[in-house]
Amino acid sequence: MDFFFVEYRDPLFGLIVLTALVFIIASSHYIWRIFASKDQKSKLDRFVKKFEINSTHQQILKNANLSIENLNFLAQIFTKSGEFEKAVGIYLIALQKSNEANQKEFIFFSLAQVYLKAGFLERSVEALLNALKIKARNKESLKLLKIVYLKLKDYDKVLDVLECLFELGENIYAEKALIKALKTQASSKEQEQKVKEILALSKDNEYILRLCFLYYKDKLTQMPKFENVIDLLNECKNPLNLEDEKYHEFFYAKNLSTKSIPIKNHKLKILKILNDNELSANLSFTYVCNNCKNQNPLFFYHCPFCYEFGKCEIYYEVKA
Structure with missing residues (x-):
């Protein structure tokens, strides 16, 4: 057994063994890196070939001495103009030309x-994966993956992605409950x-x-806040939840409630005046994201x- 204990042998022998071990480990790591790099390149080539669209323009771009930044800029222009096929082709060329991991991730x-x-x-799912x-800890990629799974109505995978976002510090409780509700609604359970x-x-x-x-109004025991459903209330033909002052103001302004009350909301006040003068006024709605300020x-x-989740704010105007 003493053979395995270096301290009982010549110190020079121990140094030789240590050097040999370091050399073997370094060589193994180098060989592994070579095979891993080849495997990664092979997977990338398979991904590109799967979705590649052959065209004369693509061959020109492949041969052109364009940087990754130039290709990304060109692809973004085509994306904004709605020419998605050309944008995809350019991104695939950029993938083949890129050497850095962060560039590939962005592409x-x-x-x-x-x-x-x-x-x-x-295809979007495959690119995100x-x-x-x-x-793996990219919040933007995870959030987009969540949206794609949601569009595919794969609610279990949406919940899995939400758990990943929770691990990264995101508050997911309200969104998780909504996804569970959507999953239940889409299930084959009894109504x-x-x-x-x-x-x-x-x-x-x-x-x-x-x-x-929207779907089970008659079953509700807790009504939503007026600001969150004013557009849905606009479709109601009968007044409801008149105990709430804002609800009552709205239905009184629409002449659906006969009980007179002072109207504090100036837009509803205008609506009431127009309706009282038989001008058939109504409300128009726009939906704005509080995060990016885009309208929908x-x-x-x-x-x-x-x-982003839960950033929709409902804006409304009176129209005659």
Whole structure:
């Protein structure tokens, strides 16, 4: 057994053994890096070939001495103009030309955005998973992946991504409850059971309360805040929740409530005056993201531009 203990032998022998071990480890690491690099390049080539679109313009761009920044800029121009096929082709060329991991991550993310806009959801998922292989703790990639899975109605995977975002410090509780409600609504359960489960999730959650107001208004025991459902109230033909002052003001301004009350909201006051003068006034709505300030014609839980959750604010104006 003494053979294995270097201290009982010549110190020079121990030094030789140590040097040999270091050499073996370094050589093994170098060989592993070579094979890993070849494997990564092989996977990248397979990804590019899977979605590559052959064209004369692409061959010109491949041979051109353009930097990654130039290619990204060109792809963004085509994306903004709606020429998604050309944008995809340029991003694939950029992928082949890029050597740095952070460049590849950015290109995969940009490619996923283009695929999402073009409606190729599965391709978008594949591009995002490649981006996350390079940098797993990228919040932007995870948030976009969540949106794509949501569009695919794969609620289990959305919940998995939310758990990843929770580990990165994101507050996911309200959003997680909404996804569970959407999953329940899309399930094959009996309607009564669906309503029961969704209502159980709705307590103090304005997003689920809006969902319930839209589909299960008669079952609600807690009404959503007036500001969060004013656009849905505008479609109501009968007054409801008149115990709430804001609700009452709204239905009185629409001449759906006969009980006279002072109207504090100046827009509703104008609406009331116009309706009293038989000018058939109504409200028009726009939906603005508080995060990126972009407008959308329809209500959203997740902003279609910056993908943030719960940032939709409803703006309304009186129109005659």
